[in-house]
Amino acid sequence: MQDARETRIRYLIIGILFAVSCFSFADRSALSQAVAAMPKEMNLNPQRMGYLLFGFGWAYALGQLPSGGLLDRFGSKRVYGIAIILWSTFAFLTGCAGFVSASLAFTTIFILRILSGLAQSPVFPGNGRIVAAWFPTTERGRASAIFNSSQYFALPIFAPIFGGLLHHYGWQSCFWFMGAIGALFSVLWFTNIYGVKDHPRISQAEVETIERGGGLVNTDANAGAKRNTLTWVTVKMLLSYRMLVGVYIGQYCITTLTWFFLTWFPLYLAQERHMSVLKVGFAAAVPGLCGGFGGILGGFISDGLLRRGYSLSFSRKLPIMAGMALSMTIIACNYASSQTIMLLFMSISFFGKGIGALGWTVISDTSPRGMVGMNGALFNLCGNLAGVTTPLIIGYIVQKTHSYNGALIFVAAIAFCAIVSYGPIVGEIKRIELTPANTTANL
Numbered sequence: 001m002q003d004a005r006e007t008r009i010r011y012l013i014i015g016i017l018f019a020v021s022c023f024s025f026a027d028r029s030a031l032s033q034a035v036a037a038m039p040k041e042m043n044l045n046p047q048r049m050g051y052l053l054f055g056f057g058w059a060y061a062l063g064q065l066p067s068g069g070l071l072d073r074f075g076s077k078r079v080y081g082i083a084i085i086l087w088s089t090f091a092f093l094t095g096c097a098g099f100v101s102a103s104l105a106f107t108t109i110f111i112l113r114i115l116s117g118l119a120q121s122p123v124f125p126g127n128g129r130i131v132a133a134w135f136p137t138t139e140r141g142r143a144s145a146i147f148n149s150s151q152y153f154a155l156p157i158f159a160p161i162f163g164g165l166l167h168h169y170g171w172q173s174c175f176w177f178m179g180a181i182g183a184l185f186s187v188l189w190f191t192n193i194y195g196v197k198d199h200p201r202i203s204q205a206e207v208e209t210i211e212r213g214g215g216l217v218n219t220d221a222n223a224g225a226k227r228n229t230l231t232w233v234t235v236k237m238l239l240s241y242r243m244l245v246g247v248y249i250g251q252y253c254i255t256t257l258t259w260f261f262l263t264w265f266p267l268y269l270a271q272e273r274h275m276s277v278l279k280v281g282f283a284a285a286v287p288g289l290c291g292g293f294g295g296i297l298g299g300f301i302s303d304g305l306l307r308r309g310y311s312l313s314f315s316r317k318l319p320i321m322a323g324m325a326l327s328m329t330i331i332a333c334n335y336a337s338s339q340t341i342m343l344l345f346m347s348i349s350f351f352g353k354g355i356g357a358l359g360w361t362v363i364s365d366t367s368p369r370g371m372v373g374m375n376g377a378l379f380n381l382c383g384n385l386a387g388v389t390t391p392l393i394i395g396y397i398v399q400k401t402h403s404y405n406g407a408l409i410f411v412a413a414i415a416f417c418a419i420v421s422y423g424p425i426v427g428e429i430k431r432i433e434l435t436p437a438n439t440t441a442n443l
Helices: 009-037 046-062 064-074 076-099 102-120 123-134 137-148 150-169 172-192 204-212 232-239 242-272 277-307 312-335 339-356 359-366 372-384 386-401 405-425
Strands: none
Touching: 009 046, 009 076, 009 102, 009 123, 009 137, 009 150, 009 172, 009 204, 009 242, 046 064, 046 102, 046 242, 046 372, 046 386, 064 076, 064 123, 064 372, 076 102, 076 123, 076 172, 123 137, 123 359, 123 372, 137 150, 137 277, 137 359, 150 172, 150 242, 150 277, 232 242, 232 372, 242 277, 242 312, 242 339, 242 359, 242 372, 242 386, 242 405, 277 312, 277 339, 312 339, 312 359, 312 405, 359 372, 372 386, 386 405
């Protein structure tokens, strides 16, 4: 460990988290873009597409609690790194499904989406855990906003690439491309990600800055020899706090908007707005960029309020509630006659959604010490139940009404529910300190 001037390794760490998270979200959206070029024999109508998206979302949600326990037990580097290798492999194999019959291809892709959902389950609990370790409290809003903004930048970065691959090489090339990118990211991960005190290029001054500012620098110390947090006692204890329950419900609402954007938004542009495959890639990039910039701005606003002396509760809740109010403008797309006006309202909506997406910052602020992974996993489990419900609900609405108008009303209503959740339900935001009265030997 270097002891000279203070390094800034934590900024490298957040850059890697952003890049890998973008890759994860791109993998989740690849199928929605590739479907337009898939053989008609697969019969991927909105309802069958909903089943494929449901398969990933269900498995991703199911894997949250086990992944949180594994992260706390074996450390972020090992668990997260293996996850990158696995979901990259499943992406590559999805492309290979094009070599089997159309009926068998649907089943094969469905199984691979389930496996990919399980493999990607450590991503955001791992991100939250790493940020809690590597960043002081006054920088967590920005750090969490940066990795969380990946959900918006993923489409602008990858959608044009997917569009070009689809146009020139066919749908399978998208998944082979993702497999190759995953191999590169796995190398980047294992050569640069370490615990705070174990990083070979960090200075003692930076370690002290992080620790003095509230960073949980010992999060990955003695990984593999830690207590098991994957118990029902832990889950019941976390669910006994109204503040956390409110945050969990809020994340379900916010993630509903995310899943609409990742899964149904490209289809909305193609089916409701009649855009070509190539045009969808570029049109989807506009709201995505707005959401990404909104996400980063939300983090800066929150940290700025905190530095100016406002309470932690006010600093975190104001951007969340204001952003969700702004995101409700999505309903105006139902009344937009031109593509330009529709994209304007969609961009405003996702800009607001980005500002309000500070849930992971709140998790880093509130998690009991030694349970960041498990609390993040439970939070992400509740949030990504939206990955199960959103594809099915919107698929049902579109199938029955032959229109996306009802789907956009549904998304706006869920955004309002997020405001209610972060208001009276969450209450004061503060770190939960475990005492002998609220923990047991089973933890």
